[in-house]
Amino acid sequence: MMLPAVSAEDAFDIGWAAVDLMRPTIALKAFGIARQQGVPDADYAHTIALGNAGQPLPAVSRLRQLHRQPLAGIAGALREDQHAVAQGISTAYNSGVNEGRITHVKLQNA
Known part of the structure; x- marks a missing residue:
């Protein structure tokens, strides 16, 4: 993978x-490169990816360290519904791709 050859924004x-x-x-890996090069919000994106990688507890801990009010609610919700989060991350069947596509279409039409 040639990620180190791309710009931080890419x-x-x-x-x-x-x-x-x-x-x-x-x-x-991609968010790690962006974090190293100082891209705004790359720390938060990396934390979300950490949760998606099957590590919800470190992700919640990291969100708390980042001290962002909008994300504090997400961290609390992840903690309260830990079982569902782990199930959603570890199961082959989920609606993540569809949700991402729907968001993409909404952003294009906005």
Whole structure:
């Protein structure tokens, strides 16, 4: 994989595409590159990818460390519904790709 050869902004975009395609390892690498190069919100994106990679507890802990009010609710919801989050991440069947496509279409039409 040639991710280190891309710009920080491209790595950030690749990370979100990898999240949409449920490729958490690629997303973690891409967001890691973006974080190293100082892309805004790359820390938060990396944390979301960490949760998608089957590590919800470290993701929740990291969200708490980042101290962002909008994300504090997400961290609490992940903690409250830990079983469902783990099930959704570890199951081959989920609606993640469809939800990502719906969001993409909504953003294009906005």
